[in-house]
Amino acid sequence: MNKKERFQAVREKRAPDFMPVWPRVQSQMLFSYGYRLPEVTGQDWYDSEKVTAAVLKSIKEIDYDMAIPSYVDYGFGVPPLGGKIWIPDKFGVAAGTSEDQPVKTKADWPRVKKMMATYDVKKHDPRMAGCLEVMKNISAEVGDVMPLVPMYYVGTTAAMFLFRPNEAFLEDLFEDPEWVKDMVEVATDWAIDWISAQYDAGANSICFTAETMGTLMMSPKMCEEFNLPCIKKLVDEVRKRHGQATWLHIHGNMQTPKAYDYLTKLVKEAGVEGFHFDENCPADWIKREVVDKLGTPACIITDGAAIAKGPAEKIDEAVKNDMTKIGDGLGLMMAPSCQVLPATSNEHFKAWVDATHKYGKYPLNQK
Amino acid sequence: MADFPELTQAVINGNAKKVLELVNIELGKGAIPQSLLTDYMIPGMLHVGQLMQEGEYFIPEVLRSAKAMRGALELLEPMLAKGADRKSEGYVVIGSVDGDIHDIGKNLVAMLLKGAGFEVNDLGVSVKTETFLDAVKARDGKVILGLSALITPTLDEMQIVINALKEAGLRERVKVMVGGAPVTREFAEEIGSDGTAEDAAAAVTLAKQLQLS
Numbered sequence: 001m002n003k004k005e006r007f008q009a010v011r012e013k014r015a016p017d018f019m020p021v022w023p024r025v026q027s028q029m030l031f032s033y034g035y036r037l038p039e040v041t042g043q044d045w046y047d048s049e050k051v052t053a054a055v056l057k058s059i060k061e062i063d064y065d066m067a068i069p070s071y072v073d074y075g076f077g078v079p080p081l082g083g084k085i086w087i088p089d090k091f092g093v094a095a096g097t098s099e100d101q102p103v104k105t106k107a108d109w110p111r112v113k114k115m116m117a118t119y120d121v122k123k124h125d126p127r128m129a130g131c132l133e134v135m136k137n138i139s140a141e142v143g144d145v146m147p148l149v150p151m152y153y154v155g156t157t158a159a160m161f162l163f164r165p166n167e168a169f170l171e172d173l174f175e176d177p178e179w180v181k182d183m184v185e186v187a188t189d190w191a192i193d194w195i196s197a198q199y200d201a202g203a204n205s206i207c208f209t210a211e212t213m214g215t216l217m218m219s220p221k222m223c224e225e226f227n228l229p230c231i232k233k234l235v236d237e238v239r240k241r242h243g244q245a246t247w248l249h250i251h252g253n254m255q256t257p258k259a260y261d262y263l264t265k266l267v268k269e270a271g272v273e274g275f276h277f278d279e280n281c282p283a284d285w286i287k288r289e290v291v292d293k294l295g296t297p298a299c300i301i302t303d304g305a306a307i308a309k310g311p312a313e314k315i316d317e318a319v320k321n322d323m324t325k326i327g328d329g330l331g332l333m334m335a336p337s338c339q340v341l342p343a344t345s346n347e348h349f350k351a352w353v354d355a356t357h358k359y360g361k362y363p364l365n366q367k
Numbered sequence: 368m369a370d371f372p373e374l375t376q377a378v379i380n381g382n383a384k385k386v387l388e389l390v391n392i393e394l395g396k397g398a399i400p401q402s403l404l405t406d407y408m409i410p411g412m413l414h415v416g417q418l419m420q421e422g423e424y425f426i427p428e429v430l431r432s433a434k435a436m437r438g439a440l441e442l443l444e445p446m447l448a449k450g451a452d453r454k455s456e457g458y459v460v461i462g463s464v465d466g467d468i469h470d471i472g473k474n475l476v477a478m479l480l481k482g483a484g485f486e487v488n489d490l491g492v493s494v495k496t497e498t499f500l501d502a503v504k505a506r507d508g509k510v511i512l513g514l515s516a517l518i519t520p521t522l523d524e525m526q527i528v529i530n531a532l533k534e535a536g537l538r539e540r541v542k543v544m545v546g547g548a549p550v551t552r553e554f555a556e557e558i559g560s561d562g563t564a565e566d567a568a569a570a571v572t573l574a575k576q577l578q579l580s
Binding site for chain 1: 381422423424425426427428430434471474521553
C-alpha cells in the first residue's frame with residue numbers, strides 16, 4: 001500500500017498493511033532542520049524554500065504517512081488586518097497571535113469586517129502566499145501517493161486567532177454573543193477560502209480543521225451554539241467545492257455525557273468524517289466510543305512524555321502498549337500529542353513512527 | 368443545587384451589575400466590608416472553582432464570575448485597607464515565565480486566589496527571573512510563587528527561577544507552584560517545585576496546602 005491507500009483504509013475502517021502516522025507540526029520540522037522561526041518568517045514574509053526543504057526532509061527521514069504543510073501557524077491572515085503576530089525565537093514554537101490583535105474593541109470591528117469582505121487569501125498576506133508555495137512544492141515532490149492535507153481553524157478558534165485578544169474574546173462570549181456569532185461567521189467564511197486556496201495549490205486529501213478551544217475552554221453547550229453551525233458549513237463547502245471530507249481536531253475531555261452528545265452531533269449533524277483528539281481521550285475509549293459506536297475513524301494519541309524523553313526503547317514500549325488497548329485497531333491512526341516538547345529530537349520521532357509501523361501491523365491483536 | 372445567599376449567587380452567576388448593587392445595598396445597611404468579602408463573595412468564587420472541577424463551568428464562566436468579583440473588590444478594597452483586621456490567606460507572587468506571553472491560565476489562577484482571600488502580586492507575562500526574585504525579596508516571611516507557562520519551550524525557565532531562588536538563599540521561605548497546559552506532575556517534581564494542579568480551581572487548594580505546610 002502507498003501512504004494514500006493506507007490512509008484511505010483507515011477512513012473506510014478496513015485493515016491497512018500497518019497503522020499510519022499523523023505528522024508532527026511544522027515548527028517542530030523546522031527546528032529539527034536547524035531553523036528557528038524568525039529565520040523562515042516575519043510579519044510580512046515567508047521563506048517558502050526553507051520551509052519546503054524542512055518539511056520534505058522531515059517526511060523522508062521520519063517517514064510520516066501524511067503531510068500538512070500549513071500545520072500549525074496561528075498567525076496566518078492577521079498582519080494585513082492590522083494585527084501584529086508573535087514569531088518566537090525559541091525552538092520549535094509556532095507563530096502565534098499577541099495582545100496586538102486587529103479588533104481591540106468593538107469599534108474596530110466594522111473596519112476589519114469590511115477588509116475581510118475583500119480579503120484575497122492568495123495575495124493579501126505574503127506569509128499565506130509563501131505557505132501556498134510550500135504546498136505546491138510538496139505536492140510536486142510527493143505526488144499523488146501521499147495524503148497532502150490543507151489545514152486551518154474554524155468557528156470561535158478562527159475568530160479568536162484572526163481578530164481578538166484571547167481573554168477579551170472569552171469575555172465576549174457572554175457579554176456580546178451576537179457579535180461573537182458575527183465574528184465567527186466571517187472567520188469561518190475566510191477559513192473556507194483559505195482551505196480552498198490550499199486545495200488549489202495541490203492538497204489532495206481530507207480537509208483538516210481545528211477547534212482548539214473545544215470542551216477545554218468552552219462548555220459543550222457553547223460549542224454547540226457557536227461552533228456546530230460553522231463546522232457544518234465548512235464541511236459542506238469543502239465537500240461541494242473539492243469533493244473532500246473533513247477531519248476535526250478538538251481539545252478537551254469528550255468522555256462526559258454532554259461532551260459526547262456534542263461529539264455525536266458533530267458526526268450526525270455537521271458531517272465530520274474523522275477526529276484528532278488530545279491527551280484527554282484515551283485510546284481504548286476512542287476505539288470503543290468513537291470508532292465502533294459512532295462509526296467514525298480517529299487518531300489515537302501516543303504518550304507525549306515518552307516521545308519527548310526517550311530513549312528509543314521506552315518509546316517502542318509505549319507504542320507496543322498502545323497497540324494492546326485498541327482491539328482490531330480498524331479505523332485508527334497514530335498521532336503525536338499536542339504537548340510533545342518542540343526540542344524533541346528527530347531520533348525520538350523516528351523511533352515512534354517505526355514502532356507504530358512495527359507493532360501496528362494488521363490484523364492487530366488476533367486471538 | 369445548593370441555596371446560596373443572593374450576593375453569593377450573583378458572584379456564581381457572574382452578574383457584575385447585581386454583585387455591585389447588592390454590595391452597595393449591604394454597605395448602606397452598615398455591613399462590614401470584610402464580612403461581605405469573606406462570608407459571601409469568597410464562598411461564591413470557591414463554588415465557581417468547584418463547578419469548574421465538576422465540568423459544569425468552563426473558562427468563560429469563571430472569567431465572568433471573576434470579573435464580577437473584581438468590580439466589587441475595587442469598591443471594597445479602600446475600606447478593607449482601612450480596617451486593621453483584614454484577613455489574608457497568604458501572599459502569592461505570580462507570573463508567566465520569561466518568553467511566554469500567554470496569560471489566560473495565569474489570570475484565572477490569580478483571580479481565583481484573590482477570590483479565596485490570598486493577596487496576589489501579579490507580575491504579568493514574560494517575567495524575567497530577576498523580577499520574580501525582586502518581588503519575593505520585597506516581602507518578608509512565607510511567599511508562594513506561581514510560575515505559569517503555556518508553551519513547552521519556556522518550561523525550562525521554571526527550572527531557572529527555582530535554581531535562582533536557591534542561589535539567592537530564598538528557597539526555604541518560598542513555596543513554588545508551577546502550572547500550565549504542558550506541565551505534568553512528573554515535570555513539577557523533576558524540577559524541584561512544590562507542586563502543580565490540574566486546573567485553576569485545584570491551584571487554590573494547592574496554595575492553601577502550601578501555605579499550611
